[in-house]
Amino acid sequence: MLNNRxxxxxxxxxxxxxxxxxxxxxxxxxxxxxxKDVLQLLELGKEIFLMLKIHARDEEGVSLKHLxxxxxxxxxxxxxxxKYLEEKIEELEFLLDRIKEEGEQAQSISxxxxxxxxxxxxxxxxxxTREEEETxxxxxxxxxxxxxxxxxxxxxxxxxGDELKIWAKYLIPNVxxxxxxxxxxxxxxxx
Numbered sequence: 001m002l003n004n005r006x007x008x009x010x011x012x013x014x015x016x017x018x019x020x021x022x023x024x025x026x027x028x029x030x031x032x033x034x035x036k037d038v039l040q041l042l043e044l045g046k047e048i049f050l051m052l053k054i055h056a057r058d059e060e061g062v063s064l065k066h067l068x069x070x071x072x073x074x075x076x077x078x079x080x081x082x083k084y085l086e087e088k089i090e091e092l093e094f095l096l097d098r099i100k101e102e103g104e105q106a107q108s109i110s111x112x113x114x115x116x117x118x119x120x121x122x123x124x125x126x127x128x129t130r131e132e133e134e135t136x137x138x139x140x141x142x143x144x145x146x147x148x149x150x151x152x153x154x155x156x157x158x159x160x161g162d163e164l165k166i167w168a169k170y171l172i173p174n175v176x177x178x179x180x181x182x183x184x185x186x187x188x189x190x191x
Contacts, residue, residue: 006145008063008136008152011183012055013128015171019048020121022170027114032106038099045096049089051166052124056082058155063139066151070142078135081127088120 026044031037060082064075095113099106139148159167164187172180 005140006148007132008139008148009128009132010179011171012167013132014174014179015167016051016055016128017125018174019051019170020124023048024114024117024121027110027117030110032099032110033104035103038106042096042100045092047166047169049093050163051170052085052089054159054163054166056086058158061158062151062154063135066147067135067138067142071138074135074138078131081130085120085124085127088116088123092117092120 023044026041030041060075060079064078067074092113095109095116098109099113102109143151156164168183168187171183175183
């Protein structure tokens with residue numbers, strides 16, 4: 001039964017949902033006239049956008065690559081959405097850079113950033129839901145849980161130490177203790 005199968009997107013999507021939501025929350029409460037507040041938001045944004053890029057890179061380099069070996073057409077929708085989302089990330093990063101450069105004049109740019117970030121959150125969450133409902137089914141169709149474990153090991157072994165720290169930072173506070181323990185055990189094998 002599919003419900004008992006390994007859920008490939010469980011860990012990364014929990015971390016991403018938490019991270020993007022935190023970025024939206026912080027961008028709404030930031031005092032843009034306070035350089036310290038702005039710097040904290042910039043650092044958070046860089047971290048979240050890096051996590052999203054890592055996820056897309058790893059998904060395309062492992063999960064979707066293996067799917068394409070079974071059926072070349074199965075990853076087209078995912079890659080198309082990734083391209084669209086990457087363009088939105090670049091636009092948001094550009095706005096964050098402008099906020100940093102503008103200093104006290106950042107208020108109008110910050111409003112644009114906040115509105116575009118909320119739209120991005122909606123788009124990204126919809127993308128993840130589709131992956132969990134459609135791409136996950138294809139992965140279950142073509143691969144055993146043991147093979148999916150090998151894919152996960154391939155992804156984990158490709159992550160650098162700083163990348164692992166980012167994933168841990170946004171996953172661990174966002175999951176129940178048994179999942180947290182499972183993730184921490186998995187991290188030990190890759191540290």
